[in-house]
Amino acid sequence: MDTSYQLRELERRLAEDRSIHELGVHLQQRGGRVFVSGTVASEESRSLVLAVVREACPGHEVVDDLACDQGGLGQPPESSEAIR
């Protein structure tokens, strides 16, 4: 993994691959590490994305900076807003 073009290509794959479809993942290489940031839909998706990146970037430490989108999905709101 030596050019940012390859990382852009990998981002595209993460968005378009039928088993992944994560549109909000960003990859950056800093030194020998590849930083994976952005948001994914679930914890399962996080593991899948990281596995794909690790496989595509042999010899690089892959750093998980991902956030998971689904926080609070099972949580009713504590207050409401009055619309004026």
Added chain:
Amino acid sequence: MIRVAAVGDIHLGPDLAGQHRAGLMDLDQHADLLLLAGDLTRHGTVEEGFIVAQEYRDLPVPVVAVLGNHDYQNDRQCEITQVLEDAGIRVLEGEAEVLHLPQGCVGVAGAKGFGLGFAGRCASEFGEPEMKAFTRHGRQSSEQLAGALQVAAEAEVVLALTHYAPVDQTLVGEPPEIWPFLGNYLLGQVIDEAGVHLALHGHAHAGTEKGATEAGVPVRNVAQPVIHTAYAVYEIGDSPHGESADGARIRQSPTLARTARP
């Protein structure tokens, strides 16, 4: 007073089955209807459509939805719509649902919408056929919403439900370079022309919850990653509890609020 619960972009797949439903069981304690602002599935497969149907079927309040771009990903939007409708979830695309609730009559005008962009930096019908098709679809989506709003306008409380954003204020947080793919100012224009109490949308996961149209209609981005809860609740109209001393809970009656708008 009508209490509107709304959420979008739940992107359900097998790994999230049942998770949202857990937060919906006492829905009628919080709201009188639930609106789903699209991107209900992750990849738009019929299998995911069934997961969504299981999540929202037989709830204690009516559920009205629009689809989002993710629900179109596998070209199965018609089947997904059917699966949801069979589960009692109304799916609108250029249509309106008028609900006669005990709390009042609510008209929901729904359409997925599309990109196009916002004043000064939007696509125009010029050049390559692909560019013209993009622009034309954006324009048609606003015409569909306008048609739906005409029907919804008979209700006391009128709501506009889209997946794409009608204004750019609720996109703040998303990179401005992609705003033309996130919303469409023509949606905002038809909302202003119709006289709407509240416009709800999703799609912009990194956007901002609160905004307003040019004419001052409140717009709320209810993408789940933005609201962080199972749904957000908005109260429209007079509170049965009356006015509080500090006036913080005073609301205009829907009729007054609407006639005050152009």
